[in-house]
Amino acid sequence: MNQTYQTQESGDREVLVFALGDEEYAVDILKVQEIRSYAGVTRIANVPPFIKGVTNLRGQIVPIVDLRLKFGLGTADYTEHTVVIVLNIGQRVVGAVVDGVSDVIGLSAEQIKAAPDFGTPLATEYLMGLASVEDRMLILIDVDAMMTSREMALVDRAEDAVA
Template structure:
């Protein structure tokens, strides 16, 4: 009997590890579905992998950094960690970037680095299955479409809600961001 009680917990933890690994590998596949945090940039709705989101905070003006690109708003001190703040509206070419009561910062953990992304508002968390995700459209090479992993289509009554699914890790790791130079790709 003692041997059974010793084996059962380790078998249970092994099953838990296997289930967690299976979920992680499914989430890593771009088209496998999963949970997405949805947010608005201008008139469009976007979605990012919820596993990259650390927290959501109200927007506070960051400390500017000299000679930084316009989309890098500056840095904030988040519980002792200096976090660069990227305005995704400016980075992705939205018409305007107005700061109001709905403007929020999505704090992300990308390749072990904490980064803040300014968006117009956060909508909700949606679970999308494989059938709800359509392939990203093929666009001319002048458009940075390689950050788009797909288009999520969600039925909402008679209307269909379209989400642009973004590979936030690839976007934040891009060379023009200059944030991930010291981290191996």
């Protein structure tokens, strides 16, 4: 599943759409490295419950976070159909467990609206906006901001080191 997605040509960006509970979220396709199934995760003690642990991704030790647990959406059960979106955040790689991946959509700038200050389970600083595509509403996530945030506890931060 490593091929580049170039399905749609309209719009300024392409996004991968995935589901968390009843809602549809989207991330910039360029941030997505691959999609794989959820397997072989080694638990790590004393971390928040949404950090499922680490897994071996072709020799790299990569953390796996369950966005369903993090945002309290959907049910966090793990079957052979459970999907992990592997994301590239700068030099880092992180896997995100979601309820399912649906499709890749091209979005134009006009389709993207500013996110409201409320009404989503995600903090506004992680949102790039809302997009309406026909009768669907997509919530665009800024994965860089989200995955490196303090509450994700994925990254050692200078201020934590001092404390």
